[in-house]
Amino acid sequence: MPIVTVQDFTGVYAEQPFIQGLRESAATDKNIHWFDCTQVDGTDCYCDDEAQAILLQQIESVGNDSFGIHFFDNGNYHYMSKLWTDQVQEPFDLVVFDHHPDMQPPRFEGILSCGGWIKEVLDHNKFVQNVIVIGVADHLVEEIREDLSQANSAEILNRVTFIRESELNSFGKDPSASPLWASLRMTLPCHISIDKDALSTAEAATNWDQGSLTYDQLAETLQILAQNRKILGIDICGERARDIGFEDTATADALNNALNEKLFRLLTGLHGIQ
Known part of the structure; x- marks a missing residue:
């Protein structure tokens, strides 16, 4: 059983029976940790220093001695992957599933954001070797190249x-045939971060525009990674925002609940996860 941590920022997990099951188990199972973050100020999209201190205390209380699965609400909190990877103390690759590059130069120096956390990892984490971002919208790749060039930060690329969204669509039933996927077969340990907005709207309901990745493509990619690498940890975000309405919120919550449970079952059963 991996170490499981849930950091609930908005209360959205209240509508997901699977995650609520984890919450109930946290009372007696030392491998499951539940943190109510709804009263932590300074966290929505941007994470200020005081909030970071609180969140890091939570992470440190869990420890990082073994593989863990981390759930942390919607995409506005994807910067949590930066805080989790800060705990890694060996060379590693970061593999991210996201419809957005999350590498924007900061508007405010020193403020961690959901839109720029990968750049922060590349700039400041001495252990990260390479970053692979899977499912990014094609036009956003070109935009981030231009933004980083203007900010004199293009060298981090x-x-x-x-692996762009259009390239995903060309893989068919054998995505591993693409030469781009050779990077997934390298043997360096990796940390995996999944924002469910990389997935199609048939698979997940998120608060950001979504891509076209299928669950089968995601699962196959995770299996490829686990066959070749030590997995250090896996992050999962991309819930719906509670203040953004869906025509049928019950259906949206049911979709996300089912996906979270499928991912959990897959990840706990993958060979190669240590």
Whole structure:
């Protein structure tokens, strides 16, 4: 059983029976940790220093001695992957599933954001070797190249591989046939971060525009990674935002609940996860 951590920022997990089951188990199972973050100020999209201190205390209380699965609400909190990867103390690759590059130069120096956390990892984490971002919208790849160039930060892209959304669609039933996927078969340990907005709207309901990745493509990619690498940890975000309405919120919550449970079952059963 992996170490499981849930950091609930908005209360959205209240509508997901699977995650609520984890919450109930946390009372007696030392491998499951539940943190109510709804009263932590300074966290929505941007994470200020005081909030970071609180969140890091939570992470440190869990420890990082073994593989863990981390759930942390919707995509506005994807910067939590930066805080989790800060705990890694060995060379590793970061593999991210996201419809957005999350590498924007900061508007406010020193403020961690959901839109720029990967750049923060590349700039400041001495252990990260390469970053692979899977499912990014094609036009956003070109935009981030231009933004980083204007900010004199284009050199960090030398350590980034983008597998664009259009390239996903061309894989068919054998995505591993693409030469781009050779990067997934390298043997360096990796940390995996999944924002469910990379998935199609048939698979997940999120608060950001979504891509076209299928669950089967995601599962196959995770299996490829686990066959070749030590997995250090896996993050999962991309819930719906509670203040953004869906025509049928019950259906949206049921979709996300089912996906979270499928991912959990897959990840706990993958060979190669240590």
